[in-house]
Amino acid sequence: MNPSVAAARATFGDAIGRAVEARAETSVTVSAARLLDFMRWLKDTPGQEYNYLVDVTAVEFRDRERPLEVVYQLRSLEHKANLRVKVELDPRGELAVDSVTSLWAGANWLEREVYDMFGVVFAGHPDLRRILMWETYAEGHPLRKDFPLRGRFSRAEQVRQALNISPEAHYSMEELSIAESFDDLPADMRDRLRRGERDVVPGSE
Amino acid sequence: MSTRSVEMELATPGLDAQGRPSRIPLGAAVEESDLGRDHLLVNLGPQHPATHGVLRLVVELDGETVVRVIPHVGYLHSGFEKLGEYRHYNQIIPLTDRTDYLSPMANNVALALAAEKLMGITITPRCTVLRVIACEMSRIISHMVWLGTTAIDLGAFTPFLWAFQQRELIYNLQEMWTGARLTTSLTRVGGLMADIPDGFVEKLREFIKTFPDTLNEIDKVLTRNAIWAGRTQGVGVLTGEEAINYSLSGPMLRASGVPWDMRKDQPYLDYETYDFEVPIGEHGDVYDRYLVRLEECYQANRILAQALDRLPDGPINVDDPRVILPSKSRAMSDMEAMIFHFKQVMEGIKAPVGEVYLGVENPKGELGTYFVSDGTAKPVRWRIRPPAFINLASISKMAEGHLLSDLIAINASVDIVMGEVDR
Amino acid sequence: MKHVIETKEVSGSPNFQLTTFQKLVDWAVNQSRANSLWPMPFGTACCAIEFMATAASRFDLARFGMERQAFSPRQADVLICAGRLPFKLAPVIRRIYDQMPQPKWVISMGACASTGGIFDNYAMVQGIDTIVPVDVYVPGCPPRPEGLLYGILLLHKKIKGESLFDAVPRRDEQPLDERGLRLPPAEIDEISEPFGNSVHQFRSS
Numbered sequence: 017m018n019p020s021v022a023a024a025r026a027t028f029g030d031a032i033g034r035a036v037e038a039r040a041e042t043s044v045t046v047s048a049a050r051l052l053d054f055m056r057w058l059k060d061t062p063g064q065e066y067n068y069l070v071d072v073t074a075v076e077f078r079d080r081e082r083p084l085e086v087v088y089q090l091r092s093l094e095h096k097a098n099l100r101v102k103v104e105l106d107p108r109g110e111l112a113v114d115s116v117t118s119l120w121a122g123a124n125w126l127e128r129e130v131y132d133m134f135g136v137v138f139a140g141h142p143d144l145r146r147i148l149m150w151e152t153y154a155e156g157h158p159l160r161k162d163f164p165l166r167g168r169f170s171r172a173e174q175v176r177q178a179l180n181i182s183p184e185a186h187y188s189m190e191e192l193s194i195a196e197s198f199d200d201l202p203a204d205m206r207d208r209l210r211r212g213e214r215d216v217v218p219g220s221e
Numbered sequence: 222m223s224t225r226s227v228e229m230e231l232a233t234p235g236l237d238a239q240g241r242p243s244r245i246p247l248g249a250a251v252e253e254s255d256l257g258r259d260h261l262l263v264n265l266g267p268q269h270p271a272t273h274g275v276l277r278l279v280v281e282l283d284g285e286t287v288v289r290v291i292p293h294v295g296y297l298h299s300g301f302e303k304l305g306e307y308r309h310y311n312q313i314i315p316l317t318d319r320t321d322y323l324s325p326m327a328n329n330v331a332l333a334l335a336a337e338k339l340m341g342i343t344i345t346p347r348c349t350v351l352r353v354i355a356c357e358m359s360r361i362i363s364h365m366v367w368l369g370t371t372a373i374d375l376g377a378f379t380p381f382l383w384a385f386q387q388r389e390l391i392y393n394l395q396e397m398w399t400g401a402r403l404t405t406s407l408t409r410v411g412g413l414m415a416d417i418p419d420g421f422v423e424k425l426r427e428f429i430k431t432f433p434d435t436l437n438e439i440d441k442v443l444t445r446n447a448i449w450a451g452r453t454q455g456v457g458v459l460t461g462e463e464a465i466n467y468s469l470s471g472p473m474l475r476a477s478g479v480p481w482d483m484r485k486d487q488p489y490l491d492y493e494t495y496d497f498e499v500p501i502g503e504h505g506d507v508y509d510r511y512l513v514r515l516e517e518c519y520q521a522n523r524i525l526a527q528a529l530d531r532l533p534d535g536p537i538n539v540d541d542p543r544v545i546l547p548s549k550s551r552a553m554s555d556m557e558a559m560i561f562h563f564k565q566v567m568e569g570i571k572a573p574v575g576e577v578y579l580g581v582e583n584p585k586g587e588l589g590t591y592f593v594s595d596g597t598a599k600p601v602r603w604r605i606r607p608p609a610f611i612n613l614a615s616i617s618k619m620a621e622g623h624l625l626s627d628l629i630a631i632n633a634s635v636d637i638v639m640g641e642v643d644r
Numbered sequence: 645m646k647h648v649i650e651t652k653e654v655s656g657s658p659n660f661q662l663t664t665f666q667k668l669v670d671w672a673v674n675q676s677r678a679n680s681l682w683p684m685p686f687g688t689a690c691c692a693i694e695f696m697a698t699a700a701s702r703f704d705l706a707r708f709g710m711e712r713q714a715f716s717p718r719q720a721d722v723l724i725c726a727g728r729l730p731f732k733l734a735p736v737i738r739r740i741y742d743q744m745p746q747p748k749w750v751i752s753m754g755a756c757a758s759t760g761g762i763f764d765n766y767a768m769v770q771g772i773d774t775i776v777p778v779d780v781y782v783p784g785c786p787p788r789p790e791g792l793l794y795g796i797l798l799l800h801k802k803i804k805g806e807s808l809f810d811a812v813p814r815r816d817e818q819p820l821d822e823r824g825l826r827l828p829p830a831e832i833d834e835i836s837e838p839f840g841n842s843v844h845q846f847r848s849s
Contacts, residue, residue: 038575039338069468070580071606075593078601089578089589089606093465093481100578122468125614133302148295148643149767150732158303158766165300165307165846167766171836172829174766175774178731179738179824267736268686270715275688275733296733297688300765307845315762322690366693385700392697402697403690403786640689643730 018042018099020064028054033104043087043100051103052114058090058099059119066090066099069120072127074134076107076161086113086136105136107160115141133159150181260288263625267296273370273632274639276613280628287628290620292613297643305603309569310336310410313603318404320605321641323366324359324584325405326395333408334489335579335590339572342411342544347535351417353490353528354425355407356581357521361432362391363584363636364514364521368439371511371633375452380439387435390428397421410570411545412538422529429526436518444512453507457619457631460505467615470608471586472517473635476502476509483582497524507634514636517584544570569598578606585609585636605644609637666809673808677721677747678800680709684720684744686737688727691754691786695726698789708796717743722799723776728756729769738824741776749779749803751795754786760836761785764845770836774827 017037021044025032031054033045046054058066070089077084083104090099105111115138117123127138128147135157138144145151149158154177155168167174266277275296281289301320305313310332317328330352337344344352365388369381392402397418399405407414443449459469464477474481482499484492500516502509538545546565547558572594580589586608593602612635620628683705687695699705699713714720717740729737741750752772755761758781760770772778779802782795825832838845 039341039577041576041578043576067465070587071578071589071591071604073591073602073604073606075602075604077593078595087591089591093479096486098487098578100576120468121463121466121618122611122614125610126468129610146295148298150295155766158300163303163766165303165765170829170833171770171774172825172832174731175734175769175832176825176829178734178769179775181732181735267733268715268740270713274692275736296730296736297728298730298732298767299689299728299763300767304763304765307847319690319762322693382701385697386702389697389700389702402788403694 018044018097020044020058020066020097020099023061023064024054024057027057041098041100043102045102045104048103048105048113051101052116054101055088055116055119058101064092065094066092066097068093069116069122069126070098072116072123072130074130074136074159076134076159078161080107080161083107084111084134084136086130088116111136112139113137114139115144117141133157135160150178152181265628267293273637274642276632276637276639276642278616278628278632280625282625285624285626287620287623287625290617290628292616294610294613294639294642297639299640299644301644302603302605306599306601309598310572310600311570313600314408315404315406318406319640320607320644321363321583321585321588321609321638322403323638324363325403326355326407327359327363327581327583328588329406329408330356330490331579331581331583331588332590333410334581335577335592336410336572338579339575339577339592339594340410340544340570341573342539342541344412344539345536346533347416348412348537348539349490350528350532351413351537352408353492353495354525354532356490357524357528358391358394360521360584361518362388364518367514367584367633367636368511371630372443374629374633375449377443377446377449380442383435383439387432390432394421394425394428397424409538409545411541412536416537422532425525425529429522429529432522433519436515436522440515444515450508452626452630453511453634455504456507456623456627457634458504458506459615459619463615463618464505467618468611469586469615470612471583471636472510472513473586473612473615475500476513477505478503483580483587487580489579489581495524495527497527507630510634510636571596571598572600580606583608585638585641586612588641605641607641607644609635609639610642610644613637613642666807670807670809671804674804674806678803681721681749681796681799681803682712682714682719683710684714684717684723684740686723686725686727686740688725688729688733689756691726691757694786694789695724695753695792698792703789703793705793705796708793708800710796717741718745720744721747722749722751724751724753725757725772725776726753728754728761728763729772729775730767731769732767734769734775737772738775749799750776751780751782751799752778753782753792753795755783756785758783764838774825774832774835777826 017035021035021042024044028050031047031050035042035044058064068091070091073087075085075087084107086103086105088101090101103113105113111134113136115123115127117127118140125147127141128144130136131138131144132146132148146153156163261282263280263282264277265280267275277293277296279291279293280287301316304316314329314332317332318325321328365384369384372380395405396402398421399407399414459477461478464474464479478501480501485499497520500513502513542558542561547561551558552562574594574596576591576593578589578591580587587606588608589606591604591606592600595601616631616635619631623631685692685695697703705711723741723744725737752758756763757772760768769775780795780799782792784791
């Protein structure tokens with residue numbers, strides 16, 4: 017068992033849940049509320065120094081009773097140690113967890129991908145929007161277990177939606193605000209963008 | 222000689238009080254736009270020769286200087302991870318050919334190693350060495366593509382042809398071994414699809430002998446070339462601290478001075494028993510990344526020679542009928558073998574409950590495979606930790622303040638393959 | 645702005661006779677078109693690597709007049725879609741096809757571009773012929789360079805069978821429907837249906 021687990025329990029007590037060691041890997045569960053503190057502790061404490069974030073992903077199980085896990089793989093380059101940190105969320109409830117982008121810049125795109133594929137919202141993420149699918153993608157979050165492999169819509173409908181990908185959705189807010197033609201956009205579109213409604217295709221409700 | 226006088230009506234009313242030609246203002250209603258301060262938003266891609274695939278870069282330019290670059294990915298998203306949940310472990314191996322299609326055998330090996338770690342299978346010695354050979358061959362072909370395409374991006378066309386000719390030699394070897402040039406599907410859980418054929422070792426030894434000559438030629442053409450050095454030195458610098466914080470891996474990380482290589486630091490496939498060096502850069506610029514990758518090719522050659530020398534005889538597959546298909550003759554004659562064959566093909570190999578993460582040193586960086594299993598033959602979750610995706614995120618940091626032409630060099634130095642970025 | 649284009653498949657009208665002079669002109673025009681097709685390599689995935697290998701020294705596209713690869717669609721003759729086409733990329737290939745001036749042809753290289761290949765899922769267009777009209781399909785995953793060269797030679801044969809004096813212009817583009825589809829939705833659904841014994845592919849456990 018990775019010695020970080022014992023040190024973590026000493027520091028965080030009940031916030032640390034189950035710790036499993038298998039196949040020479042340690043994984044430990046932490047509550048969503050204390051995630052950011054725990055990660056900061058792992059990164060900054062001398063002796064832990066998990067300065068390298070290997071991966072951020074999520075796992076939803078086929079068994080609907082099991083929680084949806086957000087999984088972080090951490091590594092300490094100095095100590096050559098790996099640690100897997102998990103946060104358990106209710107798959108039928110609201111999927112929200114703190115973002116660790118402030119600790120590791122590499123988490124930026126990884127968390128965007130988890131949002132895109134699972135719908136987990138990362139609080140404090142600087143730019144949380146879809147990354148692999150297009151921004152007005154209406155079928156849902158693909159890697160959820162209730163999302164069918166071939167998608168929810170018929171093929172013709174998927175082609176139609178793809179050919180009509182709304183142009184404003186290709187750009188991030190920062191791109192649009194610096195675009196020369198921002199002032200030329202229709203007033204209602206500008207207002208919508210300023211209000212932050214970017215995933216909405218007008219008239220599609 | 223006669224003189225002619227020409228009467229012309231000037232548009233401008235002549236000279237003003239200071240003796241300078243007076244200008245008619247364009248119009249009272251027209252404001253002079255402040256061209257000096259406007260920033261230009263330029264879209265690069267997704268279809269573009271220099272973006273190495275379908276990558277879209279939205280670049281905010283102040284003249285020629287990049288103020289900001291915002292990459293958009295996802296134009297090659299193929300739903301690999303979703304597909305993996307509907308496939309047996311052996312059926313996922315052909316999918317791995319197509320993520321990082323520049324080094325397919327290395328991906329096959331990475332997945333098989335992860336599945337074997339999950340199932341607790343130890344592969345045979347011959348299989349171990351053959352997989353090392355596969356990984357290093359993949360390293361060479363991946364770096365050759367990188368070299369060729371980066372040289373083309375920066376204007377040097379000839380190294381592309383040299384590099385691709387070397388790739389053809391490796392493709393011949395891959396085709397001899399697996400039957401396919403690119404989509405090799407080399408490994409199976411517990412072993413390989415097939416043993417190396419006769420003549421493979423001789424042909425590979427021939428390649429090992431002549432490959433450094435090509436590398437020397439490329440080295441002579443590029444390394445001390447003023448244009449090459451001028452376009453790549455000091456461009457796209459990332460310090461070691463930044464590289465670690467951005468979770469970079471592979472040559473991107475090592476060029477910034479961080480001495481981390483999965484083969485040395487968290488070894489697999491007996492890499493700790495091979496004698497090779499890992500090049501570490503100093504400045505973290507595009508030139509250092511080039512030097513690191515070039516040297517890795519020499520070292521890969523070295524490992525290949527050692528692997529061939531130590532290649533033991535023996536079976537390539539583990540002797541476990543639940544995991545490895547029995548030979549056709551036995552499956553057709555022996556009842557028990559037929560049952561094993563049936564179960565493996567129809568139901569797949571059931572993995573024990575649990576999860577595993579295995580990172581290997583792919584040419585692009587650390588390719589991680591994270592399997593979560595619930596006891597069935599198809600994984601609950603197959604996660605590819607994509608080195609190219611994570612490396613690409615740092616481009617916005619690297620390109621700020623550089624020129625647009627430097628952006629092309631920086632983009633090339635990240636060594637992305639969009640199949641892996643988007644999966 | 646919605647982008648509406650229809651393409652109607654046309655063939656030579658019946659009772660169509662050519663004079664010797666017209667045949668001579670056709671021969672000359674078709675020869676020059678076929679032997680200097682400037683490809684627009686719309687390379688997305690693995691097939692793009694095999695396309696690059698075909699263009700490199702061993703297989704050499706230059707001997708077919710295709711050395712000058714037109715990365716700007718405005719200067720291209722044949723769009724070679726090499727690789728899989730996800731839905732996010734669908735409007736891009738449609739726009740690039742529209743930007744190509746006549747005469748233009750399309751080669752669909754590889755299984756994924758022709759039918760969706762091994763990717764029968766939410767993200768992949770099941771064949772680019774749902775979006776652009778295709779002249780030659782080159783099967784393979786990826787096709788060997790010899791296979792692609794055979795496909796190019798087939799395209800040469802097709803071009804040499806065309807006629808400049810055909811009263812019905814090829815690829816006459818008229819609006820189809822306001823949704824931007826080039827085939828009726830029922831047809832798109834039909835050609836995207838999986839076939840064969842593929843039920844095992846869609847069961848996750």
